[in-house]
Amino acid sequence: MSAIAMIGSVTLILKPATLEKILLPLVAFAAGSLIGGAFFHMIPAAFAVDLDVLEIGMMVVAGFTTFFILEQFLHWHHCHRDQVDCKQPLTYLILIGDALHNFLGGLAIAGIFLIDVRAGIAAWLAAAAHEIPQELGDFGVLVHGGWEKKRALLFNVLSGLTFLIGGLVAYGLSFKVDIAWLIPFAAGNFIYIGASDLVPEVHRHGDSNIKTSILHLVSFVMGLALLLLAAP
Secondary structure: OHHHHHHHHHHHHOOHHHHHHHHHHHHHHHHHHHHHHHHHHHHHHHHHOOOOHHHHHHHHHHHHHHHHHHHHHHHHHHOOOOOOOOOOHHHHHHHHHHHHHHHHHHHHHHHHHHHOHHHHHHHHHHHHHHHHHHHHHHHHHHHHOOOOHHHHHHHHHHHHHHHHHHHHHHHHOOOOOOOOOHHHHHHHHHHHHHHHHHHHHHHHHOOOOHHHHHHHHHHHHHHHHHHHHOOO
């Protein structure tokens, strides 16, 4: 998945003015991808492993609340009222959420590969279809949050390494660790980032003209649609 994260390097060849024009659409796209990933992939996966409905709901809320608390800490730790140029906490949340998601993906897909290679390949392809729009959008969010493009690309790639770590952990523990509860927990993380951070970010910095609003809406819907098409 780190290789897929390199897709953000495409933006390195763009002029600053061009990148500025596409940043908010990318943020809207990422919001749709994250919310779509939670509702079309992760929550259904939680039902597939026979978790109780109440357990799933509680873990989604726990994941959402955890990132709310984490954002409060990051905001307090990195920003002060007299600092105008402090980095937005959502950039750190993006990396944490992406790393957790990739780790869970590595655990799950490694297990499938050891049971059925063909099924493992299919699962990896589905995960790749999920990651491409998400990584592209995540890169845009990091740059929009004030990160230099090369630094954003590097950390985006590093967050993808947790996919490999998850696979190695799953193999080493022989899949005896019950991680089912982490699936809806991570879904709550993604819902928080998409709905509480990214969507308001688009509204806050976007132009008020109708064309821009339509562009952002289309970008958001495209993120949702791509994840829906990639759903099993």
